[in-house]
Amino acid sequence: MAVTTTLCILSCHNFQAEVNAAIAAEGWHDVVACGFPARCGRPPISWDELRSLLPDNCSQVVLLGRACLNTLGAPPAGFPPVRIERQEQCFHLVAGRTLVDEAISSGAYLITSTWLADWPAQLRALGFEPAQAGEFFNDFARELVLLDTGLDPQTTTHLASLQKELNLPTRRIAVGLDYLRLLLSRIVLDWRLEQVQRNSCQQNRRHIAELADYVAAMDLLTRLAKTQTESDTINTIEELFQMLFAPAALHYLRIENDIQVPCSSIPAPMLDALHALSGEYAWTPDGNGFLLRISHGEERLGLIVVDHLAFPAYRQRYLNMALAVTGICGLAIANARNRRRLMEAEKMASLSILVAGVAHEINTPLGVGLTATSTLQEQSRQLAERFSAHSMTQTDLAHYLDTAETSTALIRQDLERIAHLIDTFRQVAVEGKPLDTRSFRLRACTEEVIRSLGDRLPAQQVAVHIDCDPELEIDSTPGDWVSIFTNLINNSLRHGFKNQERGTINMQISRDEKNLLRVDYRDDGAGIAPEVLSRIFDPFFTTDLQQGMGLGMHLVYNLVTHRMGGLIRCESRPGKGVLFHIEIPLG
The missing domain is CATH 3.30.450 (Beta-Lactamase)
Incomplete structure (x- = not known):
């Protein structure tokens, strides 16, 4: 449920009727007017006196006045936010600056309809009995000027009585409520704008908080979709x-x-x-x-x-x-x-x-x-x-x-x-085999494999080219690399060069800037058919039942991917030889 807020406009009693009339004319149901005593600062108005005038749901206070506001300091704790609209002359609330200033300069004593309606009491508040006030007013005022807002139908009667008592000329200036309505409209518009901005900030903060929650929820839902085990899924659900x-x-x-x-x-x-x-x-x-x-x-x-x-x-x-x-x-x-x-x-x-x-x-x-x-x-x-x-x-x-x-x-x-x-x-079964790692040079290991093959790798029939830095050292299991190179070369001899008189093997081995060991093994043999290429790393798969069991390439795959945490892929087409690409992360 939305909280009702109210703007409370406080003015002295002499202008309260006009402020109420302007609020009613504008149809502002969330604005109220209250009047404090018209003492012109003698004695000063206090915050406690003003607090007693406020309704319970007042969200902001606007103070209209001049001398009566001079001695007010900062509002006490717990007081609603205050905005002071201090005027050079109180009469500037109902009439333009030029009109008021010219009237005062010409020696006029300005009065309002509310003041006039109770003029005997107003004179006593100044310290005069009505019968004695004429001499005082004649000393400094040349005429009485009523700024008539048109609210009191008895204005003519009251003005005639006052003129008779003070023996001063009187004049009426019809000012209406237009000037006051314009002033109050600006004040109310500013208040509403502040409300909108404040509500917007609060709403933005709520939206930001909700957005953060939604982002976190979406992150958890994304994690939920990626969970592999039921225990991880349950933990993520509980976290969500x-x-x-x-x-x-x-x-x-x-x-x-x-x-x-x-x-x-x-x-x-x-x-x-x-x-x-x-x-x-x-x-x-x-x-x-x-x-x-x-x-x-x-x-x-x-x-x-x-x-x-x-x-x-x-x-x-x-x-x-x-x-x-x-x-x-x-x-x-x-x-x-x-x-x-x-x-x-x-x-x-x-x-x-x-x-x-x-x-x-x-x-x-x-x-x-x-x-x-x-x-x-x-x-x-x-x-x-x-x-x-x-x-x-x-x-x-x-x-x-x-x-x-x-x-x-x-x-x-x-x-x-x-x-x-x-x-x-x-x-x-490489996963269960204990590791025996040491630092060794990979080119020397490769050359040792070639020498160990002996007559099975005749130099006059098969040319082997190794592109590898002789100083390249890795920390690994030498026996694993012997198995890898031996099975790759045997695969070329048994299948790639089976019906060829000559063949060439190229091995390019290097370490890149990401500390990855890259091995490219190529031969120019018969190549591999697509249906065979898709199963080349399967256990017990072979195209030559007389020569092998179909475990050699499966062993290479297990060593590279499971033991060393790397990857291996094979590229080939019939008649175009074969390429085995291996990448191994070096710790």
Whole structure:
């Protein structure tokens, strides 16, 4: 509800009738006039005397006068704001300066209708009985001039009586209320303008405060949309509700599969109220807060208590605001749960792929080894039978020994292959492998990899160019970089240069101004088809089942992204070679 404000105009009693008439003529319902005694400062007017005249809802005071205001100091504490309109002559309130000054200069004694209406009392206030005042007035005044505002119909009668008593000529000047109305209009207009400016400033301050709240709320809603886990989402929801409603108590009850899981200790009465909540919301038992249901579709996701609001009078407004954001809160929680389920499903799918790949890779050498073992076992049984029957010949023994040598060699080869597969799987699991970092020069590491490949990288067929500062040192795990360069070069040899007599590999390695290590590995091989390029870092994906397991590039990807916190991307087109771009942040 708007607060009613009133402008109070105080003038001496001799002008109060005119001020009231001007206010009525203008139709100002929020302006009132009050009159203080017309003593012309003898004795002076006091602030306490003026305070007693003010109405209760007075918001500003305007003082009109001259001598009566001379001794007033600053208003006391608690007094409404004061504006003093001091006049050179009191009569300037109803008539123009020129008219008043000329009349006074010509020896006129100026009077108003209100003064004239009670002229005997006015003369006594000056210290004269009416019968004795004539001599005094004749000494300094040449005439009596009435500034007639037209308010008193008995003016002619009163003026004639006064003229008879004082024996002075009289004259009437019709001034009306126009001059006073113009003066008061300016004062009231200034007051209204100040009100508008003050209200505007207050409104601007409220708007700025509300805008700050809205910005903070939007920031929290943005954070809410970016949360990844349900716990982070709930924490952000609680922070949002704390910021919007400033409750003394805030509780959240998580619900999943109709099972209620309190996120914090909830008082028993409030927990009972939550259990009884059947709709979208309800008021708390004491009425100073509210309960809300957070849901997505038909699924209940949680219940929240906002209790002991800082401003309970605005509880309906707060409730409406809370209901407006519960949909977003429910969506954020549902997204967090769906994200968790998707991650669990992806983990299970990845595990299934990994297990199937491991089983497939190990099953082949294991099956060959089992076959060789069965053959050796059967040959041993047959030889034992011939030995028992005294029918074994030298040829039988020689044949058995040949078979045993072949079978054991095959078994050993398959066991070594299984051991190699297990070691490769262990390398792929880089997250669980302990770090052994040290400072080393990357170019020397790269050259060592090239030397270790030996005959598999014949210089006359494959040219390798390394553009790297020999002094470039990094703090990392040398074995990881050996694995990265070895697998990149093997990928070029097995796939890029498979049907080529010659090939070229270019490696450009540098550290930039952002302390990023950049590695560009290029070859001019056969390139990669789009359908293969999209899966090049997938585990167990290979286009050459005879030569590899499909783990080499997956190992490179894991080392670069998981171990080193970097990124790797591959660019290629059929017939245009391949580019692997690697960026690693160097701490």
